[in-house]
Amino acid sequence: MTTPLELLALSVALSGVAALAGLLLARNETLAIWSAGLGGLLAGIAGVAAGLLALGTEPSVFNVAGPYPFAHFVLRLDPLAGLMVAVISFVSAVSSVFSLAYVREYAGRGVGAMGFFLNLFVGSMMLVVVADNGFWFLVFFEMMSLASYFVVIFDQDEEAVSAGFVYFLVAHAGSVAIMAAFYLMANVAGSFDFAAFRAAHPSPLIASIVFLLGLGGFGAKAGMIPLHVWLPRAHPAAPSHASALMSGVMIKIGVFGIVKVGIDLLGGGVLWWGVLVLALGAVSSVLGVIYALAEHDIKKLLAYHSVENIGIILLGVGTGMIGLATEQPLVAVLGLMAGLYHLVNHAVFKGLLFLGAGSVIFRMHTKDMEEMGGLARTMPWTSLCFLIGALAISAIPPLNGFVSEWFTYQALFAAALDGTFLAKLATPIAATMLALTGALAVMCFVKAYGVIFSGAPRSEHARHAREVPAPMVIGMVILAIACVGLGLAAPVIAPVIGGIAAATLHAPVAVLADGALVLPGAGARTVLSTPLLALMLVALAALPIVLMAVFTGARRGGRRTAAPWACGYLPDGHMAVSAGSFAQPIRMFFRPLYAVRKDVAVVSTAISHRFAALVAQTRRSEPMFDRTLVTPVIEAVTGIGRRTQVLQNGDFRIYCLYIVAALVALLLVTLR
Amino acid sequence: MPSLSQFLLAVLQAVLFLAAAPLLSGFMRVIRAKMHTRHGPGVLQDYRDIIKLMKRQDLRPPASGFVFRLVPVILPATLMVIAMGIPVVGRTAPVTAFSDLITVIYLFALVRFFFSLSGLDSGSSFAGIGASRELTLGVLVEPVMLLSLMVAALLAGSTDLGAIGTAVGTLQMSSLAATVMAGVAFAFAVYVELGKLPYDMAEAEQELQEGPLTEYSGPSLAMIKVSLALKQLLVVAWFIAVFLPFGKATSMAPLALAGSFLLFVLEMVAIFVVVGIVENSVARTRFRLTPRHSWLGVGIASLAFVFYLAGL
Numbered sequence: 001m002t003t004p005l006e007l008l009a010l011s012v013a014l015s016g017v018a019a020l021a022g023l024l025l026a027r028n029e030t031l032a033i034w035s036a037g038l039g040g041l042l043a044g045i046a047g048v049a050a051g052l053l054a055l056g057t058e059p060s061v062f063n064v065a066g067p068y069p070f071a072h073f074v075l076r077l078d079p080l081a082g083l084m085v086a087v088i089s090f091v092s093a094v095s096s097v098f099s100l101a102y103v104r105e106y107a108g109r110g111v112g113a114m115g116f117f118l119n120l121f122v123g124s125m126m127l128v129v130v131a132d133n134g135f136w137f138l139v140f141f142e143m144m145s146l147a148s149y150f151v152v153i154f155d156q157d158e159e160a161v162s163a164g165f166v167y168f169l170v171a172h173a174g175s176v177a178i179m180a181a182f183y184l185m186a187n188v189a190g191s192f193d194f195a196a197f198r199a200a201h202p203s204p205l206i207a208s209i210v211f212l213l214g215l216g217g218f219g220a221k222a223g224m225i226p227l228h229v230w231l232p233r234a235h236p237a238a239p240s241h242a243s244a245l246m247s248g249v250m251i252k253i254g255v256f257g258i259v260k261v262g263i264d265l266l267g268g269g270v271l272w273w274g275v276l277v278l279a280l281g282a283v284s285s286v287l288g289v290i291y292a293l294a295e296h297d298i299k300k301l302l303a304y305h306s307v308e309n310i311g312i313i314l315l316g317v318g319t320g321m322i323g324l325a326t327e328q329p330l331v332a333v334l335g336l337m338a339g340l341y342h343l344v345n346h347a348v349f350k351g352l353l354f355l356g357a358g359s360v361i362f363r364m365h366t367k368d369m370e371e372m373g374g375l376a377r378t379m380p381w382t383s384l385c386f387l388i389g390a391l392a393i394s395a396i397p398p399l400n401g402f403v404s405e406w407f408t409y410q411a412l413f414a415a416a417l418d419g420t421f422l423a424k425l426a427t428p429i430a431a432t433m434l435a436l437t438g439a440l441a442v443m444c445f446v447k448a449y450g451v452i453f454s455g456a457p458r459s460e461h462a463r464h465a466r467e468v469p470a471p472m473v474i475g476m477v478i479l480a481i482a483c484v485g486l487g488l489a490a491p492v493i494a495p496v497i498g499g500i501a502a503a504t505l506h507a508p509v510a511v512l513a514d515g516a517l518v519l520p521g522a523g524a525r526t527v528l529s530t531p532l533l534a535l536m537l538v539a540l541a542a543l544p545i546v547l548m549a550v551f552t553g554a555r556r557g558g559r560r561t562a563a564p565w566a567c568g569y570l571p572d573g574h575m576a577v578s579a580g581s582f583a584q585p586i587r588m589f590f591r592p593l594y595a596v597r598k599d600v601a602v603v604s605t606a607i608s609h610r611f612a613a614l615v616a617q618t619r620r621s622e623p624m625f626d627r628t629l630v631t632p633v634i635e636a637v638t639g640i641g642r643r644t645q646v647l648q649n650g651d652f653r654i655y656c657l658y659i660v661a662a663l664v665a666l667l668l669v670t671l672r
Numbered sequence: 673m674p675s676l677s678q679f680l681l682a683v684l685q686a687v688l689f690l691a692a693a694p695l696l697s698g699f700m701r702v703i704r705a706k707m708h709t710r711h712g713p714g715v716l717q718d719y720r721d722i723i724k725l726m727k728r729q730d731l732r733p734p735a736s737g738f739v740f741r742l743v744p745v746i747l748p749a750t751l752m753v754i755a756m757g758i759p760v761v762g763r764t765a766p767v768t769a770f771s772d773l774i775t776v777i778y779l780f781a782l783v784r785f786f787f788s789l790s791g792l793d794s795g796s797s798f799a800g801i802g803a804s805r806e807l808t809l810g811v812l813v814e815p816v817m818l819l820s821l822m823v824a825a826l827l828a829g830s831t832d833l834g835a836i837g838t839a840v841g842t843l844q845m846s847s848l849a850a851t852v853m854a855g856v857a858f859a860f861a862v863y864v865e866l867g868k869l870p871y872d873m874a875e876a877e878q879e880l881q882e883g884p885l886t887e888y889s890g891p892s893l894a895m896i897k898v899s900l901a902l903k904q905l906l907v908v909a910w911f912i913a914v915f916l917p918f919g920k921a922t923s924m925a926p927l928a929l930a931g932s933f934l935l936f937v938l939e940m941v942a943i944f945v946v947v948g949i950v951e952n953s954v955a956r957t958r959f960r961l962t963p964r965h966s967w968l969g970v971g972i973a974s975l976a977f978v979f980y981l982a983g984l
Binding site: 374376377380383387391394395396397402405406409410413416417421424425428431432433434435436438439440442443445446447449450451453454455456517524525526527528529532533536537538540541543544545547548550551560561562563564565566571575576577581582583584585586588589 | 686687690726727730731732733734735736737738739744745746748749750752753756767768769770771772774775777778779781782784785788789792793794795796797798799800801803804805807808810811812813814815817818819822823825826829830831832835886887891892895959960963977981
């Protein structure tokens with residue numbers, strides 16, 4: 001029987017081996033792709049096992065005294081970390097499978113380095129979530145940011161490099177904030193160990209400052225509005241299986257960090273922390289989806305949806321913190337559980353959608369949705385998987401996104417029912433924002449699916465597309481099955497995640513399932529059953545099918561297809577609805593909110609300008625550096641050389657004299 | 673989990689709703705004819721239309737995909753599942769696992785998703801514009817729906833439709849003003865969901881050739897037409913279940929059940945007569961001005977929320 005920690009070590013070691021293999025085998029690209037991919041897959045499987053084993057057990061701790069007293073190397077695998085480890089490993093395993101075929105697209109551009117950075121990225125994410133010491137946490141956090149930075153700039157074009165720079169700056173500004181938070185805590189606790197942080201009791205002012213610094217730092221990583229500027233630029237720039245990891249998993253580390261600082265390390269706190277998180281969540285979710293609607297770059301659209309879903313997760317986490325602050329354990333458990341459930345779900349369906357987008361781009365060689373169209377007929381598996389992902393992210397019952405949003409609503413409702421006035425005011429507004437988000441998400445994904453996969457092809461590539469290779473299809477199908485499974489198996493999964501939430505909050509376990517039903521806590525007067533819902537949807541679908549079949553005999557044969565109605569004109573591809581025109585009403589009705597984006601985008605353009613300035617400065621300073629340091633050295637060396645050349649004048653008699661002189665000198669030295 | 677008898681009752685309720693849907697659309701046609709002072713078709717005309725369509729060819733555009741073919745099956749099935757979760761004769765829904773207000777709202781979102789996607793999937797530009805409008809209306813209406821029901825749920829202490837209906841029906845809502853305001857806001861949202869003038873944006877016959885329906889024909893069109901009528905029945909039944917749940921049967925006695933059912937039918941007829949009168953006496957709103965109307969809905973719902981907070 002292996003312990004979860006041993007499995008985790010195995011997984012991290014495998015990631016490391018896969019990373020090195022990718023680097024060492026870079027000469028042979030096929031071998032590099034397979035070693036990095038298979039290594040990532042094995043590491044993922046070990047990691048999933050480690051995470052799942054850790055879910056129901058007591059936290060297991062691994063502790064070695066570090067090189068310095070402040071850097072004890074402590075790993076702690078508690079249920080929350082176990083959940084994160086399982087999610088990270090699952091998505092990385094699937095994206096490794098996907099990468100086996102997908103990375104061929106990048107052949108000749110250093111696929112070995114890509115394998116190296118991706119495996120390093122996954123390994124460092126695993127270590128971040130289990131690190132139980134502030135110093136090592138920051139080390140692994142930096143490793144994660146840097147590895148993903150190199151993945152973002154992989155394309156090396158101007159857009160990718162400038163996106164990477166914005167990402168680099170925001171990530172490091174975030175790190176600095178987190179560092180400051182940890183220093184403040186260490187000051188109070190006397191150690192950088194998280195165990196000491198947990199035991200420390202900082203004054204309310206210090207605690208609030210630490211929380212705000214943590215929220216800022218981790219919020220930047222999570223892509224929470226207004227710290228999201230890097231996300232819609234960096235995620236689309238990375239290769240798609242890396243975007244799946246970044247959007248599906250890495251930004252969750254930000255949420256994990258907020259939970260870690262706010263709930264685990266500081267142990268709850270005051271009501272306004274929760275309300276602040278709730279408000280940021282509501283703003284992120286609505287604005288994220290509204291900006292997504294205006295996009296016609298498929299990966300940017302998905303990246304903005306990550307902002308939206310981080311908002312939804314934060315709604316759950318915020319409600320959990322409100323419950324903790326107002327001492328309502330049920331609300332706290334429900335809220336955190338809803339947030340964590342949505343975290344898992346988002347990792348799965350966003351991973352799926354990015355892999356789907358990757359498959360489409362693999363064949364289309366463009367990210368512009370307007371150039372696609374009609375792919376459902378030529379890429380049936382991709383289209384079906386993408387549709388399942390679109391339904392899941394739009395919270396359509398009975399898939400997984402719906403279940404977690406249902407719990408989010410129930411948590412908000414429970415918090416509104418009996419709480420303080422602030423909670424009563426904030427939570428129903430948040431619920432309304434969530435409803436608005438849901439409706440907009442439906443619109444956005446009808447648009448995404450419709451413009452990419454429906455109607456007539458809009459370009460030559462789209463006309464000649466074919467299904468992607470098997471490893472890519474397998475990767476998508478696994479995630480699509482997970483989307484359905486996480487929804488239908490809600491009565492099994494909800495209590496497990498509820499248990500994790502309760503363990504994190506040190507609260508009593510809430511009753512979340514009863515047979516095939518899920519319910520928000522014991523004594524709740526409302527229930528939901530996704531298995532029954534799915535069963536009835538399938539069963540009742542029989543009725544229209546039978547009805548239509550009954551009349552088949554009375555129907556005449558003949559034509560099966562007819563051109564669409566175009567007022568008597570010949571239908572033309574240009575007549576079909578485009579991504580821009582479909583979302584036009586929303587752009588019109590919500591114009592002021594788009595103006596906000598311009599204002600926020602100023603930050604991003606400012607960073608870009610700084611970047612340009614920095615490059616110019618480097619160009620200017622490079623020769624100066626040469627002049628002051630390199631050139632003098634070179635000149636000195638050549639000068640000495642020239643002077644010593646006098647000795648070497650080409651006359652062999654002189655050389656003989658040198659040899660005799662040397663021999664005499666040596667003789668003298670040895671005789672003495 | 674529901675018992676077998678509850679389950680059968682639920683299926684019966686769903687099938688009855690489906691069967692009654694063409695009756696409703698026929699009834700609306702009769703009202704329209706009356707308003708126009710002309711002899712219209714009989715109440716049963718839509719049944720004849722449906723049967724006629726069922727015998728016709730099923731044509732589809734060459735660019736359409738599998739979604740286009742699936743939608744005529746998905747829409748009736750989903751709407752029948754919704755029908756199982758709405759309390760009609762009793763205080764609680766036949767299947768309480770479907771009667772949470774959030775579940776119902778999101779099941780309607782499922783309908784909306786596929787209905788509008790079928791429009792895009794047909795490859796027709798009219799259908800695509802209809803789909804865009806259908807979803808835009810959803811965006812404008814769903815927050816109103818949720819906030820008004822949320823206020824009612826907070827007053828009743830549960831998000832289950834049956835529980836809210838019971839609290840309203842037994843006059844246990846602590847705040848009358850908030851309940852009434854929530855009811856008004858919800859009624860507005862329901863009216864928009866009916867897809868009737870002045871808000872028939874998606875299927876605006878004169879402008880959009882019936883929107884997402886444009887390319888459907890034969891049995892598929894029949895199924896979708898029945899589904900749209902069924903949706904109208906269901907949103908009104910939903911309103912009655914939450915805000916007008918009076919005279920509900922509290923026992924399984926046949927007389928009580930019959931009385932409750934009769935009252936339900938009367939309420940339905942009364943509401944649809946009012947709807948018919950409104951529908952036939954107004955012009956279509958300009959699409960770009962609809963947010964002004966929906967802001968009114970948001971305003972009323974917010975007022976209900978404020979009344980709830982103030983405990984009026």
